[in-house]
Every structure is written in structure tokens, then in C-alpha cells.
Amino acid sequence: MKRKFKSILFFLLSTVLFAQETDGLTEGPKRSEPGELVLDFAELARDPSSTRLDLTNYVDYVYSGASGIVKPEDMVVDLGINNWSVLLTPSARLQAYVKNSVVAPAVVKSESKRYAGDTILGVRVLFPSYSQSSAMIMPPFKIPFYSGESGNQFLGKGLIDNIKTMKEIKVSVYSLGYEIDLEVLFEDMNGMEYAYSMGTLKFKGWADLIWSNPNYIPNISSRIIKDDVPNYPLASSKMRFKAFRVSKSHSSKEQNFIFYVKDLRVLYDKLSVSIDSDIDSESVFKVYETSGTESLRKLKAHETFKR
Template identity: 35%
Template sequence: MKRTLTLLASVLLLAGSLSFADEAMLIDFTLLDQDCIQDENTGKNTQNKRTVMDFSVAAGATFTEDQKNLMKTSLALPEWEIDLNSSARNVTSIAESKVVAAPVKDSAKVPFAGKNVMGVRVIFPTIAANANAKIVPPFDIPAYEPLADADDNGVRQEPSDEQKASGKTLFEDGYGLVKNVGTVKSIAVTTMGMNYPHGLYVLLKDNDNIERRYFMGYLAFDGWKTLVWNNPQYITEIRQREIRVYPIYPRGLPFVKFCGFQVTRDAAHIGDNYIGYFKDVKIIYDKALLTSDRDIADEDLWGIITKKETARQYAEMQRFGNVQVNRYLEKEKMATEESFSDSLGDGASAQKNQGQAANN
């Protein structure tokens, strides 16, 4: 009987040690299609409805409604930015490096055939210089934004009772955020290699606002592949772990958020164009808490986390809003003419004279 109880206790201990590990989709780029806010000129949608954010709430009264409408943005793939380091920055690389929605052929032998993935183009220098580029979202992904639907104009609606009861926030479930994360055990990136010798890093940020980067490997392969980073300091034996206990509140429920990719080019390798495609990022992690359902709603009572997050989000709104308005004003000042007007009243004569001048 005693042996049976000992065996049962061992089984329960083993089950408990394995129960807190979990796998989650951190970000899935096939979910970031443009499905709201039509462009007046092209009639095409420009933003992603699930992740659209209106930063105009932090704008001043001097801005027009047209300018405020430009402060709506989302994680739609064309909105992502390329941040080049000083060795890689020049007029051509800044102008040509970009992120697009890359459609996968319907005939492709992958589960996401027919969907859009992230397509990236980076212009690296051809000189012998180390260079890197970060592919980053247009804004810092909020950790406490309430889950709510948005309409076709990108206006966020009031959360439904079902959404409130779910306890989830806007950017969970594959949109850049995973909560209740303790130790990260593994990270996986599904990407298409194009035989480039460059290195790939994943950038993550935690609830203490500390950003870390994880080396996934080199992109010197062809076709789709899952690159995996395994935590070399992950201890599987429970008795060998250093048990650390942190106050649960007001530190908040631990989380990780996606901050982007970093592609590094060594000085000894070929420069010029880099083309890459990314489908998703997944993580395997230990749960910080076995259950996040508390008997007392601490945040509703004290509001400490909300106050800190609101201040951080307000600062982000001001920064991003100013950037978008400055881009709008700069676009209004850009020259739109492709050629000179005809002073002679005869387009053919002007074209002929231009050709003669070029020959001379």
C-alpha cells in the first residue's frame, strides 16, 4: 500500500511538472490582411481590422480631420518598417527597403497556400561593412488593449460581454502577444530561405519592458523551413531549478510581445538586395501561473497596472501621431509632376528638342 501511494505521488509530481509547459502562436502574418479603411484614390483597403489603432486621441486640436485619419494604423503588412543601422543607411537603401504582403500560390504545397505572408526587401551595402536591418511593427504592441471589434472605418467598438468574459486582450491569439509566460523554452520561425548567408534574430520584449534578441540561425537554404532556437539554460529537472517567487501584483501577469526581426549581413558576405518571406513565430514556454483567475480583481480595485500602461501608451500615441502627421505634411510638399509643361504649345516639338539636347 505504501509503495502504491509513493508511486501515485511520483506520477502526480511528474504530471504537475509537465502541465505548465505550453505552445502558443506569437504572431501569424497570414492574419494581417488589409480588410478595412479604404483608400480614396485606389479604393483598396489599407489597414487590418483586428489590430487597427487610432492614435489621433493624443493629437492636438490644430490637426484637421484628414490628418487625424492618417493617425489610424495597424499591423497590416505594408505598415511595417525597416530600421537600418548606420552602416546600411543611404538614400537608395532607405527608399527601396520595405515590407509587403506576399501572396503564396494556391498550388504551393504548404498549409498556408493562397494566403499572404510577410515579404521583406532590404538593400545592404556592397562595401565590406557589417550591416543589419530590423523589421519592426509600426507601433509598440500594447499589452493591455481591450479585446473589441472594429468597423470598416477602423473605429473600435465597445467590447461585447463575451469578449469581456474571455479575459483576453486585443493582440493575443497570433497578433503579437502571449501572456502568462514564465521561462521561454523554444522559439520557432517559419521562413523561406533564398540562399542568403545572412543571420536571423527574433526580437522579444517582456513585461519589464526589456528587449532581448534570439539567434535563429542563417538563411543559407532554399525553400520553406522552420528555424528553432532552444534555450540552452532551460533546466528540465525540477529539483535542479532555482525557485524564484515574485509578487504577483502589481508586477502584472508576465508576457512577451513580438518586437520584430533582425537580419545581419557580415562584411565578408555579398551585399545589395536581400529578399525574405516570413509566415509566423511560435514559442514554447513555462506558464508563470497555473491559473490567472483570481478571487479578487486586483486591477479593478487598485488600477496600478492600467495607470502605468496608459502613460506608456499615451507617450507612444504622441510619438506615432507626430510621425504620421509629419509624413502627411511631407507628402503634401512632394512634387507630383513627371515632366515639364509644353511652352511651345506643341508636345511633339518639345519632345523632339529634348531628344536633340540629350544627343548633344
């Protein structure tokens, strides 16, 4: 009887522990994808059209006469993999390093146990040997906080909304074993940058690199911060992906660094803000739309002068 009771107790404890493990970002026996999607390069490779921005309407606001100089098709941009780029730290921006630091679509082999047949982001960075260097892998434009008819064009495509406390960040990576460190950079609506260290890429094969907030206490952190903010407008409730950043130490003689990224996901506590249901303040004052339009105008100016 005691043996039977112990067996039942062990089964129940095992079930609870398993449930706790798979509830986070750690992968369990059955592959699940918890957390909020920030970027999925397989989706962007299949169809980047949902991230397309047409900036031609803003050209006359930012550069007099530019509409006659810049081709309209040059002002239509999206988050397709081929449009991403590598920006080396200034000390490494010699022609040979810049020319050979690139991104490219990479197809996962059909026999792979993960993401077979998917096209993902491939990254090659060429660094000077025995030199401390870093590089950012960047989207073709700053993700707009407000874009599209609903303003939410980039939610799940580089943008996360209604964020209070970041809990976990996960990047699915395929590494070739280079000794290099990876960070994820986010930016809030006030221009504040947040860098999250994902650890080293000195491993071979697939891995889910996870950053966990060391100061987050479940069931407590979600309550200790008062949501003492106005209902409208929420000044800094959104965060956008800024870049992946890789860094190498001066002791490394390696120059080529190659790795691949499938997707980026986050877990976070959301702001609890009551909905202004009696009056639609956005339709009256258009704060979000105006700030979004201004952001697009600045982006247009950047694209115009870049060409």
C-alpha cells in the first residue's frame, strides 16, 4: 500500500514539475512556442508584404524636390531578409570588413529536426583579428510604433505593446561554434535603449538562448508596480526591436563569425490600464497617429538622404 502511495505521489510531483518547465520559454518534449512573437524570419521569408511601408507620401515634407530625384520604388521598404544589414563598430569599418559582413536568407535542410525547409536569417560578420569588436544586425528601418490603418501593423513583426515588466527573452539560434556573445537590443517610445545579454554562441547546432529577468519574482512583480499612468496617451507602453548585437574579445584570433537566427520571442507582464470606453480619445486628438506620421516622415528623410 505504501509503495503504491509513493508511486502515485511521484507521478503527481513529476507532472507538476513538467508543467512548470514547459510553462516558460524552455522547450519541452512536444515543441511549443510560448511567449509573444517579436520576429519570425521564416514568416518574413515567406511573405514580407505585411511589413511593407510606402513612404512616397512623405517625401515633400522632408526634402524639397526629392520626389523628382528619388524613384518611387526606392521608397517602398519591408522587413524581408535581403533588406537587413550588418553595421560594424567604427573601428572595424574598413572596406574589406564591411564588404564581407552581410546577411542572407538560409534554407534549413529537410532532414533537420528543427525548422526543416524554413528559410531563416543567416549572418556573416568579418572582424579584425585580435581586436575587441562588435556589430549590429539591423532591420532596414526603425520599426514604427504606429503604422497602418489600425496603428498595429508591426505588432509581432518587431513591435511589442502594452509592456510593463520584461520577464524572459528567447532567441532560436543555429551556431557553428564561434566564440562570440549575442545581445538583443530593444528601444522604448522615449528613445531609451535596453540591451539583453543572451550569452555565448560557442556551441554547435540549434539552441534556444534565454535571458531571464533576475529581479522578477512570479506573482509578486506583477503586483508591486502600480499602474499609476493616464489612460491616454500611454507614453512608453510599446517597445520595438532595434538590433541583434554580437561582440568578440581582443583575445580571439577568429575573423569570420557565422550564425543563423530563426525567431525572437518574449514573455512580459502587461500594463493594466482601464479602457477609455466613454470617449474615443484617439479619434478626437490622434496623438498616436500624429506621432506615427512624424516617425514615418523622419524615416523617409533617412531613406532619401541614404540614397
